[in-house]
Amino acid sequence: MNENDITVNLAPGSKIDLVDFENLTFGNVFTDHMLICDYKNGVWEKPVIKPYEPFLIDPSAKVFHYGQAIFEGMKAYKDENDDVWLFRPDQNYERFNKSATRLAMPEVPEEVFIGGLKKLVEIEKAWVKKGKGNSLYIRPFMIATGPGVLAAPAVFYRFMIILSPAKSYYSGEVKVLIAEHFSRAANGGIGAAKAAGNYSAQFYPTKLANEQGYQQVIWTDDATHTKLEEAGTMNVFFRINDTLYTAPTSERILDGVTRKSLIEVAKREGINVEVRPVLVSELIEAAENGTLQEVFGAGTAAVVNPIVGFSYKEKYYELPKQENSVALFLKEKLNNIQYKLAEDTFGWTVKI
Amino acid sequence: MNENDITVNLAPGSKIDLVDFENLTFGNVFTDHMLICDYKNGVWEKPVIKPYEPFLIDPSAKVFHYGQAIFEGMKAYKDENDDVWLFRPDQNYERFNKSATRLAMPEVPEEVFIGGLKKLVEIEKAWVKKGKGNSLYIRPFMIATGPGVLAAPAVFYRFMIILSPAKSYYSGEVKVLIAEHFSRAANGGIGAAKAAGNYSAQFYPTKLANEQGYQQVIWTDDATHTKLEEAGTMNVFFRINDTLYTAPTSERILDGVTRKSLIEVAKREGINVEVRPVLVSELIEAAENGTLQEVFGAGTAAVVNPIVGFSYKEKYYELPKQENSVALFLKEKLNNIQYKLAEDTFGWTVKI
Structure with missing residues (x-):
């Protein structure tokens, strides 16, 4: 995906210095930015990377009433040369669209899912820490934002990616x-x-x-x-x-x-x-x-x-x-x- | 429920005159107000009736990722004397809390569910039209608003009621x-x-x-x-x-x-x-x-x-x-x- 195909609005500053990377609990801290891509009238709009923040949604959005919501879980790892790597993202992308079909949701284009997450992770590279056990957990997800309480698939959807720095998931026996x-x-x-x-x-x-x-x-x-x-x-x-x-x-x-x-x-x-x-x-x-x-x-x-x-x-x-x-x-x-x-x-x- | 136990912020005007009550499709039009009641730190806060509008929610809210969301469907009917009636609301209330338990969500108190919906429907009485087939569809629902992508029940929840004027649901054979x-x-x-x-x-x-x-x-x-x-x-x-x-x-x-x-x-x-x-x-x-x-x-x-x-x-x-x-x-x-x-x-x- 051409980088110009994503609108990027960077946060004025980073909250990374406030994060205690040695004492993370899973999935509680999110990075500075998120990706949003809306689906309206049968078309995926241009993805936007913007500061992580709450967003507005209608009380009748079908995700709240009929559970049209799917996600993926992936990780990015940093090697000794400070390069950042994804692990089999094609597999998550493929499964995501299978989930979408099963829930009567639209498939997400590869340039939005893979292109979008590469761009987002690149921007958030500093959040991927070196060393085994450290990773950046990647959460792509899609929700039905279309309004109305008729029990039928929505017309509008939102695809998002949020990122959370992680240490190993479980502790103890x-x-x-x-x-x-x-x-x-x-x-x-x-x-x-x-x-x-x-x-x-x-x-x-x-x-x-x-x-x-x-x-x-x-x-x-x-x-x-x-x-x-x-x-x-x-x-x-x-x-x-x-x-x-x-x-x-x-x-x-x-x-x-x-x-x-x-x-x-x-x-x-x-x-x-x-x-x-x-x-x-x-x-x-x-x-x-x-x-x-x-x-x-x-x-x-x-x-x-x-x-x-x-x-x-x-x-x-x-x-x-x-x-x-x-x-x-x-x-x-x-x-x-x-x-x-x-x-x-x-x-x-x-x-x- | 004492009416003072619900905060009421009325809309400056009503959109009721813009609605074509003869040509409603199910669940598309909502009344002027909604009820919101938040659950935080183990306690239900004071319910608020306010203008129907989108609300802010965190992208990591568990409703989006782990589907903690339940609802009820009920109706209010207007009789020939302009009185408005609910049908067996106790049954919906009871089932709602059974659903809550099965999804590891907190039970909603009766004064919030029943008291809240009575107050809300009373405010929206003009939206309940007389005549068979006409009714006001009532949608109480609860979503997990608590943030974090750990696969575990949320800590924060939101109970809401929205109302939609309805004619009969299906048409045709x-x-x-x-x-x-x-x-x-x-x-x-x-x-x-x-x-x-x-x-x-x-x-x-x-x-x-x-x-x-x-x-x-x-x-x-x-x-x-x-x-x-x-x-x-x-x-x-x-x-x-x-x-x-x-x-x-x-x-x-x-x-x-x-x-x-x-x-x-x-x-x-x-x-x-x-x-x-x-x-x-x-x-x-x-x-x-x-x-x-x-x-x-x-x-x-x-x-x-x-x-x-x-x-x-x-x-x-x-x-x-x-x-x-x-x-x-x-x-x-x-x-x-x-x-x-x-x-x-x-x-x-x-x-x-």
Whole structure:
């Protein structure tokens, strides 16, 4: 995208000096600028980069009433030469437009999504800190701004990108609860879309899990609750007898970029990976007969998140301590690609 | 609620004279005022009635990213004495707070929800037109205004009420498609909540149905697609052999106020009603052997909406013309209660 195709109104000053980069909590601090691009009368208008600030919206905007809202989560990393890199932005762009279609929203042009975020991140380069664990979290999203309380797709939409400096997502030991009643997605529903509505469904069951001492829920299929699907904001992997298992993506399961990248890295490293439905009963059996080695979540915010134990039908299963954790090995390998500390043999990184 | 507990800032003038009440399309025109009540630090602030206008919101507000948004749909009716009546507002209030709990949002106090809407409708009395078919559609809703892109419930919320003058919802003949693949709700999901996210899931399948000439979809259970559940924005009734059938409410099916009111009216009128799961195969069989008499939707916006035919597995089933339509009979009975043209033996109407 030609840089003249984006209107840029820079903030008079930066708030970066007020930010304590050593003590960030996830997603609370935003950079100086944001990108806005409006869709009106069937046409995407010229994107605008402007100071981050609240914006005006009609009380009847369909995003508030009918949940037309989708997003992506991505990260930018700074290497030792102060260059800033994106990780597989094409994958997020593709998934974003798939989500858009599923929610009857317009597709966003590549020059707005990719071109816009490159330009925005370039302007905010100082917010990307060097060093492993540091990154700039990128949140592209689209909402239905069109007014009216008729239950039908909106006519006006707004695409935005906001940026938040991040350290690693989770801290402490993560214990999970395996869902026996609640679920996150229906067959023929929107579970595969990164739709805002999918997340609101998870908060209450997750709150109940939190109250019992579990940080996350591993969702099971809603019809039988026998298949392990994904965790709150992550796909999930199981290491049993030195093989990694993860559920295939489906209408109910998000096609995670970290998930598929880990599968490729694992294969390159000679680790057995099987993508197939994983039953709760298999997990319990493996935990009981000692073949279950690791369980971990995979997602952009968390990258890789080892799980220390899980609960099912009120029984808690502690995972064995791993001297050679495959989860941490894969995280290291993937991080090395993302931070340009190892050769990117996959061609996944894109320089800003 | 004491009227002094609501701050009222009246608009300098009214736009009512600019509105063509004979040619309203649903949900496009809003009255002069709206109610806003913010929830901060665990406390509901004083509600404010002020001119209807756009409001400022942070780009990271959780409603945009994680879909914490719920609503209700209600109507106010004017009788021949110019008195304005609500219909079973207690039912909407109760359901609203159930939705709130399921989405990990705070409950709204009765004096804010009921007290606020009575005060607001009283101020907007001139917008409620007399005569059957005319009403004031009331849209209470709550959104997560709290900022931050961490996938967790927000800390700040906003409850609002907006009002839109309405004529009858649908026009023309309604044909429906019975869902064979797509679905609106999961077991253990949020289908029973009036959550914004549930509606966004329906737009794309409904668009596909529209393209084939069907105005609505009748959803089936997501696991087997054998049970008839509800239509896009309505519960659904089937009249077979002079008995009315409708699905029981469940985690997947909304507890519609019109649905349950129609059941009570039908029973009072001596009509057989069976609340039980209705199979697609039963409907097809009844259509084929001539015992299927009527299919109709029931909802606040539509009240009662007769369906003229349905399609399943690419076969279209035309419903027989009814000389004595139970759908229209029940609509008349319910409307008479709502418009105070018949005695309200149930005690459902509440005067403003």
